[in-house]
Amino acid sequence: MLKLLYETPLSLLYPNRCRACGTRTGWSEGFFCGPCGDMVRPYDGPRCGVCGRHFPDGSGSGHTCYDCTKKPPVFEAARAKLAYDGPVREAIRLYKYGRIRKLRSYLGGFMEDGARDWFPDSDVVCAVPLHRRRLRDRGFNQSLFLAESAALAVGARLSLDGLARVRYTAPQVGMGHAERLANVKGAFEVARPGEFAGARVLLVDDVYTTGATVNECARVLMKAGAASVRVLTVARA
Numbered sequence: 001m002l003k004l005l006y007e008t009p010l011s012l013l014y015p016n017r018c019r020a021c022g023t024r025t026g027w028s029e030g031f032f033c034g035p036c037g038d039m040v041r042p043y044d045g046p047r048c049g050v051c052g053r054h055f056p057d058g059s060g061s062g063h064t065c066y067d068c069t070k071k072p073p074v075f076e077a078a079r080a081k082l083a084y085d086g087p088v089r090e091a092i093r094l095y096k097y098g099r100i101r102k103l104r105s106y107l108g109g110f111m112e113d114g115a116r117d118w119f120p121d122s123d124v125v126c127a128v129p130l131h132r133r134r135l136r137d138r139g140f141n142q143s144l145f146l147a148e149s150a151a152l153a154v155g156a157r158l159s160l161d162g163l164a165r166v167r168y169t170a171p172q173v174g175m176g177h178a179e180r181l182a183n184v185k186g187a188f189e190v191a192r193p194g195e196f197a198g199a200r201v202l203l204v205d206d207v208y209t210t211g212a213t214v215n216e217c218a219r220v221l222m223k224a225g226a227a228s229v230r231v232l233t234v235a236r237a
């Protein structure tokens with residue numbers, strides 16, 4: 001019996017479950033069951049050349065959306081790999097709070113692809129930082145691991161703590177764009193002057209919602225002398 005236990009793959013003793021709906025997936029190595037896997041949608045199609053927002057199908061790429069024309073963001077471009085809904089939303093939630101190692105490599109894979117596809121010339125990669133109070137609650141900054149995947153993929157330097165969150169901000173769930181803007185104003189600082197001078201910075205986060213947070217980070221990085229700031233996220237709301 002003991003021998004049998006030793007030889008039994010762990011997956012049989014602890015069958016995989018779909019990370020989104022909890023259904024047993026048996027031998028499958030995937031994170032989602034078939035039906036949930038089919039709902040993972042890439043965030044593709046015609047998009048704003050700046051913020052990456054989707055245009056309705058058939059409207060063509062390459063032009064700038066109304067919001068970016070009216071008030072251009074500080075960052076040069078933002079891109080996301082997946083649509084933030086269904087199983088992707090659940091995977092990111094679990095990853096954020098559940099510390100699931102396998103999800104780290106699954107989501108990291110999208111960051112590798114995104115960095116190679118869109119921002120291969122990046123010099124430095126940094127994550128949107130957490131305030132140390134939130135870091136203490138959560139134990140790790142999930143975006144830092146995503147940043148590491150992106151940095152490794154394009155041979156850029158990973159800045160672990162070059163960008164810091166110096167003001168504690170309320171969680172932004174449910175806030176509109178104006179509220180989010182006010183919430184993040186003055187929340188970030190560059191830790192060491194000169195670290196980003198002249199660098200093409202790739203800023204990484206898990207989800208792009210209104211862009212208020214990454215734009216505020218970009219503002220601080222540009223003020224610190226960055227040549228450009230581009231934004232890569234796993235998903236886009």
Ligand SMILES: [Zn+2]
Nearest residue numbers: 018021033036
């Ligand atoms: Zn499922």
Ligand SMILES: [Zn+2]
Nearest residue numbers: 048051065068
């Ligand atoms: Zn736009």
